[in-house]
Amino acid sequence: MRVALFVTCLVDGLFPDVGKATVALLERLGCTVEVPLAQTCCGQMHINTGYTREAVALVRRHAAAFEGYEAVVAPSGSCAGSVRHQHAWVADEAGDPGLAAAARDVASRTYELSEFLVDVLGVTDVGAYYPHRVTYHPTCHSLRVLRVGDRPLRLLREVGGIDLVELPQAEACCGFGGTFAVKNADTSAAMLADKMHHVLATGAEVCSASDSSCLLHIGGGLSRLRAGVRTVHLAEILASTRTGQPEVPPR
């Protein structure tokens, strides 16, 4: 299956290993992965901060970059959510029905990674091996925008060697919220404190999620506390095998 990777700007610029892991995982499962380099950012930061007008060009760029692919896969519930639930609205706001139609078309073929694995490829055991104690934060936009439900947990439960522990009050927001983390830094930090409290209560050595943005936040807090808990993206766990590091074959 020919799959376009919507790598997201955050993974592209700050967490390239998450992108590499996603490529390795999808290729291991028999997909032909392409990365349209015309992609940059879905514009969610602009949209969610009120800069809808500035986001129009990014929505147009995104729709053009991913035109014609059978499936578009993102290692992010939040960015996939923006494409599926915001792009057509931005186009409508700009009074551009052609763009809105194009955006809806791309949206209909866009999947968050766990959705793609479980619903499209029909796998939950991806042959991963990850011998660590892991707790999973399900992320707001995966849960309440995309409704991915327990798909990430079904994937994690099949991982060899994993010690998966339930995160208390898992469905509560970690307090990131994009520019909220800066505009309302104090409230954001208060929410993060509670999330970290629950993560630490599990005794896990790894906190995972399917969004690098939430992990940037939770990981930033844990690092500041020198808490000794790592944040690892779901794709990195699923890409890991008995040989250790994700296997990324040369092109």
Add this chain to the structure above:
Amino acid sequence: MTEPVFLGLPTAPPGVGHLRGRRPFPEAARTALGDAQLRRNLAKATGTIRAKRAAVVGEVPDWAELRAAGAAIKDQVLAGLDGYLVQLEEQVTARGGVVHWARDATEANRIVTELVRDAGADEVVKVKSMATQEIGLNEALAAAGIAAWETDLAELIVQLGHDSPSHILVPAIHRNRAEIRDIFLREMGKVGLPAPADLTDQPRALAEAARLHLRRKFLEAGVAISGANFAVAETGTLAVVESEGNGRMCLTLPRTLVTVMGIEKLVPTWRDLEVFLQLLPRSSTGERMNPYTSMWTGVHPGDGPQAFHLVLLDNGRTATLADPQGRAALRCIRCSACLNVCPVYERTGGHAYGSVYPGPIGAVLSPQLTGVADNASLPYASTLCGACYDVCPVAIDIPQMLVHLRSRVVDAKRGHSRVPSPEQAVMASAAFAMDSPARWTAALRASRLGRLLGGRRHRLTALPPPLSAWTGTRDAPLPPRQSFRDWWARR
């Protein structure tokens, strides 16, 4: 002839009522976040009510259909509001009531003050009401020499404590029982029957002290003032749902009853109440039924109040109705389920929002009632986590509405100055860089310079403003040596 110019619809006027905070949300929140007692009270109270709600909503097999019906009925009302309001006026009038139309808080306060004076009263008892809190009625009555006594237990605590409500349903949620005991002991005697000197902080003892204090007020008052949960257009019936029975006392004992109601509180038919009387108690108190449901239609000789006045309040509601993407906020039935699940509200409490409508619904309603310029920080007081939408019994898409209102805030600021604000500049330059793969690639390569800031620590612990707000409490990772796209291009 010149073209007519649309000047917009009037919003709630400043200087009267409680829809505007003195400080922007982030600043007010900072104070609240430092209050350990408040944080504990809120976490306990919202956690308890959240669990109760989830249990009683979970047991209704057709909740999704009820929710859709609630939304549809309210949308029908909003689409035909002009007709339904006139129908309500006709029905109330035909059954012996008097209807008054108030453009805003100032007019509503004047109308109610005159009605109380006409009734020859200098004291009124009040049923818990958001509309009268919104317009600052108690302060307006006090200025006219009229004492207004709140009779809802929590509102009484707030009033005696010279405090303001911090939750729609549980206005004293920020108080614990030890504080309530102290307030009762200190204040009750100044305005009526004192609390017993040996008052403990046991809920039963506190309730008994309030009961004895209030009973005298009920029996002495000639005028009661209420809000309304619903008004039925086809019959002219008003409805108040409550838990304590104090509302029933106010609605039946005094000779004169004045009800202040937002114009969006209508339902078309009696039968529509069937939907809302299921949605509301389960969403608000987490009960299958609320203990008291009072309904009244006009006046009846020899039974209950002999004069009934209905004050229909706009105060920015028509302006809200004018925005196709914001008007669904007027579906709100004030259940406060969104407050109880909101991770922001749970930590800051209601006072930080500066309006009588706090939490997620307040963040979309208050800026629309006042105009976004006056509550510009409220649409940003959310992480857009979506918990509010999931529990809303009338399916108001609050996260999407917040995003829409943020764009209204940003658009209102455009062109105010020839020099863009720092935020405008950042957003514009980010959009510029992101609109070209070449510029984006260059930007990512440049970000590697950020590695220098990290030194040997492998993380960034201090960044310049505005990102200093991030590094105040969180580290940031070092930019990688190679972006994903550079890796892909060379792979």
